[in-house]
Amino acid sequence: MSIKTIRQDLKWRFRSEPATLSFDDFVVIIKKYDFYRPEYDLNKGKTNPTGKGIANDFEVQSSYQVIVDHATNLMWQQSGSSKKMKFTDAKKYIGDLNIKGFADFNDWRLPTFEEAMSLMEAIQLNGGLYIDPVFDSAQRQIWTADKHETGGVYVVFFDECHPGMYDDYRSFSVRAVRSVR
Numbered sequence: 001m002s003i004k005t006i007r008q009d010l011k012w013r014f015r016s017e018p019a020t021l022s023f024d025d026f027v028v029i030i031k032k033y034d035f036y037r038p039e040y041d042l043n044k045g046k047t048n049p050t051g052k053g054i055a056n057d058f059e060v061q062s063s064y065q066v067i068v069d070h071a072t073n074l075m076w077q078q079s080g081s082s083k084k085m086k087f088t089d090a091k092k093y094i095g096d097l098n099i100k101g102f103a104d105f106n107d108w109r110l111p112t113f114e115e116a117m118s119l120m121e122a123i124q125l126n127g128g129l130y131i132d133p134v135f136d137s138a139q140r141q142i143w144t145a146d147k148h149e150t151g152g153v154y155v156v157f158f159d160e161c162h163p164g165m166y167d168d169y170r171s172f173s174v175r176a177v178r179s180v181r
Helices: 003-009 023-032 087-100 113-117
Strands: 058-061 066-069 074-077 141-148 153-157 162-166 177-179
Touching (some): 023 113, 023 162, 113 162
Antiparallel strands (some): 058 066, 066 074, 074 177, 141 153, 153 162
């Protein structure tokens, strides 16, 4: 059995609806999916330095500028937003993609924390980023749809290899996702 066949048999199922997550939820998700998160002194116990992450199975569909991950059944924007934006603008950006029918679809959304973390690699692969080189390296940090119970929003940092929670008035990039049926 080839590696590709094995990967196609491992279908990861992530939550696709936004949620409010506590830091305890955050830790459970990191460990449940074995996401890689290096150890920082301030975050001991909230890390997973031996995490292997997801064995993605990416297919580039360059005519639409999207990436399909057959392991997770998710379709991603290959690039995402050309500039950083506040969270309210990120939601408008997604709405605009849907109005325009980006890649012939109108069900784009912000990724959940789990979905965004499924792109995190355990080593630098893409111009110093912890994300596969099939993705544009301009989106170094991306918003997720998930909020923290104190009101902040979860962000995934591919440049520093960690997720975090930030106020919604900060500016980060967007990489839209949709479920492949």
